[in-house]
Amino acid sequence: MTRTVFEKSDVIPMVAEVFRELGYEGASLSKITTRTGLSKGSLYYFFPGGKEEMAAEILAHVEAWFSANVFEPLERDEPITAIQKMWREVDAYFRSGQRICLVGAFALDETRDRFAAMISQYFKRWIEALCAALVRAGAAIEAATAISEEAIGGIQGGLILARALNDEAIFQRTIAGLAERLAKYTQGGSS
Amino acid sequence: MTRTVFEKSDVIPMVAEVFRELGYEGASLSKITTRTGLSKGSLYYFFPGGKEEMAAEILAHVEAWFSANVFEPLERDEPITAIQKMWREVDAYFRSGQRICLVGAFALDETRDRFAAMISQYFKRWIEALCAALVRAGAAIEAATAISEEAIGGIQGGLILARALNDEAIFQRTIAGLAERLAKYTQGGSS
DNA sequence: CATTATAAACCGATCGGTCTATAATGAAAC
DNA sequence: GTTTCATTATAGACCGATCGGTTTATAATG
Numbered sequence: 001m002t003r004t005v006f007e008k009s010d011v012i013p014m015v016a017e018v019f020r021e022l023g024y025e026g027a028s029l030s031k032i033t034t035r036t037g038l039s040k041g042s043l044y045y046f047f048p049g050g051k052e053e054m055a056a057e058i059l060a061h062v063e064a065w066f067s068a069n070v071f072e073p074l075e076r077d078e079p080i081t082a083i084q085k086m087w088r089e090v091d092a093y094f095r096s097g098q099r100i101c102l103v104g105a106f107a108l109d110e111t112r113d114r115f116a117a118m119i120s121q122y123f124k125r126w127i128e129a130l131c132a133a134l135v136r137a138g139a140a141i142e143a144a145t146a147i148s149e150e151a152i153g154g155i156q157g158g159l160i161l162a163r164a165l166n167d168e169a170i171f172q173r174t175i176a177g178l179a180e181r182l183a184k185y186t187q188g189g190s191s
Numbered sequence: 192m193t194r195t196v197f198e199k200s201d202v203i204p205m206v207a208e209v210f211r212e213l214g215y216e217g218a219s220l221s222k223i224t225t226r227t228g229l230s231k232g233s234l235y236y237f238f239p240g241g242k243e244e245m246a247a248e249i250l251a252h253v254e255a256w257f258s259a260n261v262f263e264p265l266e267r268d269e270p271i272t273a274i275q276k277m278w279r280e281v282d283a284y285f286r287s288g289q290r291i292c293l294v295g296a297f298a299l300d301e302t303r304d305r306f307a308a309m310i311s312q313y314f315k316r317w318i319e320a321l322c323a324a325l326v327r328a329g330a331a332i333e334a335a336t337a338i339s340e341e342a343i344g345g346i347q348g349g350l351i352l353a354r355a356l357n358d359e360a361i362f363q364r365t366i367a368g369l370a371e372r373l374a375k376y377t378q379g380g381s382s
Numbered sequence: 383c384a385t386t387a388t389a390a391a392c393c394g395a396t397c398g399g400t401c402t403a404t405a406a407t408g409a410a411a412c
Numbered sequence: 413g414t415t416t417c418a419t420t421a422t423a424g425a426c427c428g429a430t431c432g433g434t435t436t437a438t439a440a441t442g
Contacts, residue, residue: 004388005386005387005388005439005440006387006388007386007387019417021298021300021301022216022301023214023216023217023302024213024217024299025213025216025217026214026215026216026301026302027280028278028430028431028432029431029432030430030431030432031435033302038388038389039387039388039389039390040390040432040433040434041387041388041389041390042387042388042389043436044433044434045386045387046387050392050432050433051432051433059238083360098242100299100300103355104299104351104355105299105350107354107355108214108291108295108296108299108350108351108354109212109213109214109217109291109296110213110217111213111217112354112355112405116357116442117223119355120355120356120357122195122355123352123355123356124356146364146368149352149361149364149365149366150345150365152348152352153345153348153349153351153352153361154341154344154345154348155348156347156348156351156352157300157343157344157345157346157348157349157351158333158344158348159349160298160299160344160347160348160351161314161340161344162292162316162342163298163299164303164310164311164313165293165299165314165315166307166311166312170340170344173337173340174340175336175342177341194404194405194421194422194423195422196405196406196407196420196421198420198421199421218401219396219397219398220397220398221396221398222407228422229422231399231421231422231423231424232401232402232421232422232423232424233397233421233422235400235401236420236421236422237421241398241399244399244407269409287429301417319402354420371429372441378398
């Protein structure tokens with residue numbers, strides 16, 4: 001029997017995809033092994049702490065990806081460019097609504113309680129980073145806070161609708177609409 | 192041993208609450224029995240088809256509730272009154288974000304595939320009912336379609352954020368913001 | 383040839399689901 | 413107004429399958 005050899009950096013995204021498709025409770029070890037092609041032996045070699053450690057490392061991996069590609073640009077770079085980049089990255093990452101947000105999904109059931117700190121941290125940082133970029137772009141602090149919450153919430157809602165209606169166009173309309181509304185708060189009203 | 196006797200109309204909301212808290216896969220029969228106080232015997236007496244029948248009947252019950260309290264008023268009654276009623280009912284139903292939307296939660300993982308028809312029907316009907324009310328209130332059809340999608344998506348996103356950040360105020364800000372934006376599309380711009 | 387990683391048998395616990403015994407209920411018979 | 417009794421509903425033992433997790437043996441790697 002042929003054995004394929006992986007390392008941890010390959011394994012995390014593969015397991016992550018199964019959690020995204022099935023949720024924490026739905027992702028049984030046997031589903032993870034069949035869908036990834038990895039045996040239990042490999043899984044417990046990389047994640048001695050089992051399912052909970054898998055999910056924790058996946059959440060950390062997601063957070064790191066968003067930090068590098070979304071949060072830090074928003075916090076650091078020229079704000080309008082960074083916001084445009086955010087919309088591009090979000091559309092690509094969520095595959096136009098065909099892929100869900102694992103952090104948002106975990107928030108909905110009691111899985112939240114296992115990972116409460118990471119989940120709240122992810123959304124808090126995203127909202128604050130976007131808010132800061134809007135303020136640097138000239139928006140008033142109160143308006144920037146409100147519209148940032150609406151934007152991040154709107155993305156999550158768009159993902160739910162895209163899957164519920166099985167229609168990726170609705171996710172793209174959602175983010176296009178949000179991008180347009182955000183643009184009104186930068187540089188005094190025009191995009 | 193004392194035995195409490197229920198009928199099906201009592202049982203559906205009790206089981207529904209467990210599905211809401213734990214999700215479809217997380218809601219094991221033993222969790223359902225301990226949290227509701229109902230024995231397996233009672234559960235399978237009311238739902239011979241098991242877990243899947245429980246969830247299907249709960250979804251039908253949710254749909255019926257929204258039909259009577261939200262969709263039909265939007266479709267039938269004076270639109271501005273009906274929209275105001277919608278916001279009141281939504282805030283009460285979701286307990287200001289402390290309670291999630293089961294239909295939206297089911298949409299996120301492969302549970303969707305079991306109940307695809309009911310899930311898409313729920314959101315389609317809600318969006319169309321709101322859109323129709325906005326049009327009757329004087330909104331242009333294209334604007335009404337877009338804002339209706341944003342509103343229903345925004346509610347779902349608000350529920351995710353409320354749980355993720357463990358902060359019910361964010362849900363109330365979300366629906367207040369959406370209500371205000373919707374009001375701009377009725378009667379030519381003022382609320 | 384030590385280290386790293388894979389495969390799969392194996393474990394007790396829990397899974398969804400079935401079954402049997404019996405308690406509560408309400409209408410008919412008296 | 414009791415008594416009777418079929419109906420309705422509850423309790424929990426029980427079933428095979430699957431759960432998350434452990435272990436042992438061994439293949440790939442540098």
